[in-house]
Amino acid sequence: MSEQVTGRSDMWSNSFIFVLAAAGSAVGLGNIWKFPYIAGENGGGAFVLVYLICIAIIGIPVMVSEIMLGKLGRASPIQALLNLTRTHNRSTRWSIVGYMGVLTGFLILSFYAVVAGWVCYYILRLFTGEFTGADASTVGEAFGGFLADPMQVLMWFSIFMVVTIFFVARGVTRGLELCVRFSMPAVFVLLLILIGYGVHAGGFVESVAFLFTPDFSKLTPQAILIALGHAFFTLSLGMGAIMAYGAYVPQSVSVGTTTFTIAILDTVLALLAGIAIFAIVFAYGLAPDAGPGLLFETVPVAFGNLPGGALFGGLFFLLVALAALTSAISISEPAIAYMTERSKLSRAQVALIIGGVCWILGVGSVLSFNVWADVKLAFFEWTFFDSLDKITQLVLLPLGGLLIALIVGHVLPKQVVYQELGLLQERAQNAWSIVVGFITPIAVFLVFIIEVIREVFTHL
Ligand code: TRP
Numbered sequence: 232m233s234e235q236v237t238g239r240s241d242m243w244s245n246s247f248i249f250v251l252a253a254a255g256s257a258v259g260l261g262n263i264w265k266f267p268y269i270a271g272e273n274g275g276g277a278f279v280l281v282y283l284i285c286i287a288i289i290g291i292p293v294m295v296s297e298i299m300l301g302k303l304g305r306a307s308p309i310q311a312l313l314n315l316t317r318t319h320n321r322s323t324r325w326s327i328v329g330y331m332g333v334l335t336g337f338l339i340l341s342f343y344a345v346v347a348g349w350v351c352y353y354i355l356r357l358f359t360g361e362f363t364g365a366d367a368s369t370v371g372e373a374f375g376g377f378l379a380d381p382m383q384v385l386m387w388f389s390i391f392m393v394v395t396i397f398f399v400a401r402g403v404t405r406g407l408e409l410c411v412r413f414s415m416p417a418v419f420v421l422l423l424i425l426i427g428y429g430v431h432a433g434g435f436v437e438s439v440a441f442l443f444t445p446d447f448s449k450l451t452p453q454a455i456l457i458a459l460g461h462a463f464f465t466l467s468l469g470m471g472a473i474m475a476y477g478a479y480v481p482q483s484v485s486v487g488t489t490t491f492t493i494a495i496l497d498t499v500l501a502l503l504a505g506i507a508i509f510a511i512v513f514a515y516g517l518a519p520d521a522g523p524g525l526l527f528e529t530v531p532v533a534f535g536n537l538p539g540g541a542l543f544g545g546l547f548f549l550l551v552a553l554a555a556l557t558s559a560i561s562i563s564e565p566a567i568a569y570m571t572e573r574s575k576l577s578r579a580q581v582a583l584i585i586g587g588v589c590w591i592l593g594v595g596s597v598l599s600f601n602v603w604a605d606v607k608l609a610f611f612e613w614t615f616f617d618s619l620d621k622i623t624q625l626v627l628l629p630l631g632g633l634l635i636a637l638i639v640g641h642v643l644p645k646q647v648v649y650q651e652l653g654l655l656q657e658r659a660q661n662a663w664s665i666v667v668g669f670i671t672p673i674a675v676f677l678v679f680i681i682e683v684i685r686e687v688f689t690h691l
Pocket residue numbers: 256257258259260261262339463464465466467468469470472558559561562628
C-alpha cells in the first residue's frame with residue numbers, strides 16, 4: 232500500500248474546543264472511580280507521590296508527543312504513523328503502535344463501559360432517594376446486591392454502550408463541547424460540596440493525611456507500575472486516543488500549553504475526588520482498600536445524609552456518567568477513524584460494528600462480578616474484568632507510551648519535531664530531546680521491566 236492518506240476536512244474549530252475535547256477525554260472514571268480506589272489499595276501517600284511524578288516526567292512528554300504526531304500525520308494513529316514514517320524514510324513498522332492502540336481501545340472500552348453502566352444505575356438510585364439517611368453498611372450491601380445480578384448490570388452497561396455509539400456515530404465534535412463545558416465545572420463544584428461534607432463529618436484531615444503523607448514502607452514495586460500505568464490511563468495516553476484527537480487540531484494550537492492545561496485539570500480533579508472519598512471513608516470507619524466498589528460504597532452515604540442529597544447525589548452521578556461518556560468516545564476514536572479511512576462504510580456503520588464488538592467483550596466483565604466470579608486467570612487470580620483492566624493499564628498503555636516516546640525522540644528527524652513544537656533555542660531543543668528520548672523511555676522501561684521480572688520470579 233503506497234497511497235498517502237492526508238488532509239482532513241473536519242477540524243476542531245478552535246484551540247479552546249480542542250482543549251475541552253482532550254480534557255473531556257482525560258477526565259473520566261479514571262479520576263473519580265479508579266484513582267481513589269487504587270490509591271486506597273496501595274496505601275495512599277507514597278503511591279500518590281509516585282503517580283504525580285509519573286504525570287510530570289512521563290505523562291506530559293508523552294501527551295506532547297501524541298498531539299504532535301496526530302498534528303503532523305493528520306490521520307488515524309495507524310495511518311498517521313504510516314504517513315510520517317514514509318515521508319521521512321523511516322521503517323513503517325513503527326505503525327505497530329497504532330495497531331496496538333486499536334486493540335487496546337477495544338479492551339479498555341469494553342470494561343470501562345461496564346463501570347459507566349454502574350454509574351448510570353446510581354443516577355437513578357440517588358434521584359429516587361433510595362439512600363436518604365442510609366448508613367454505610369446499607370449502602371455497601373446495596374452495591375453488592377446490584378453487582379450480583381447479571382441482567383441488571385448487563386442492562387445498564389448496554390444503555391451506556393448505546394449512548395456512546397450514538398455520539399460516536401454523529402462525529403467527534405458535535406455535542407462534545409457542550410457536554411464538557413457544562414459538566415466539568417459542575418463536577419468540580421459537587422466535589423467541593425462533598426469535601427465540605429467531609430469537613431463537617433470529620434474525615435477531612437485524616438483523608439488529606441492519608442493521601443499526602445508518603446509512607447514508603449507501603450510502596451511495593453507493583454504499586455509503582457500501577458501508578459505509572461494509571462498516569463497513562465488518566466491522561467488517555469499510550470493508545471493513540473489523544474493522537475487521534477490531535478489529527479483534528481488546527482495548526483495554530485500550541486501543543487505545550489494545551490498539554491499543561493489538560494494535565495493540571497485532570498490531576499486536580501483526581502486529587503479532589505480522592506480527598507472527598509477518603510473523607511467519607513474515614514468519617515465512617517470504612518476500609519480504604521475496598522477496591523472497585525469504593526466510589527459506590529462511599530459517595531451515596533454522604534449524599535444520603537445531606538439536605539437535598541437525593542438531588543445533588545443524582546446530579547453527581549449524572550455528571551460522572553457524562554465525564555465517562557466523553558472519555559469513552561475518545562477511547563473508540565482510533566479504531567473508528569482507521570476503519571472509516573480504510574473502508575467504504577459510513578461513520579455510523581463503523582460505530583455500530585466497533586460498539587458491537589466491545590459489547591460482546593463487555594459481557595465478560597459483566598459476568599466477572601457474579602456468574603464468572605470464580606473464573607480466574609492462572610497465577611494472577613484475576614477475573615476477566617481484572618485481566619482486561621490490568622493488562623491494558625500495566626502492559627499495553629506503558630508499552631504504547633514507550634514506543635511513542637521513542638518515535639518522537641529517535642525515529643523522526645529532530646528538526647521536524649523542533650519546528651512543530653516551536654523550539655527555537657538550542658537549550659530548549661536539547662532539554663526536550665533528553666526528556667522524550669531518554670528520561671521518559673528509560674523510566675517506563677525500568678519500572679516495566681523490573682516489575683515484569685519480579686512477577687515472573689514470584690510465580691515460577
Ligand atoms: N482518561 C480517561 C479516564 O481517566 C479514560 C480514557 C479515555 C482512556 N481515553 C483513553 C484511557 C485512552 C486510556 C487510553 O477516565
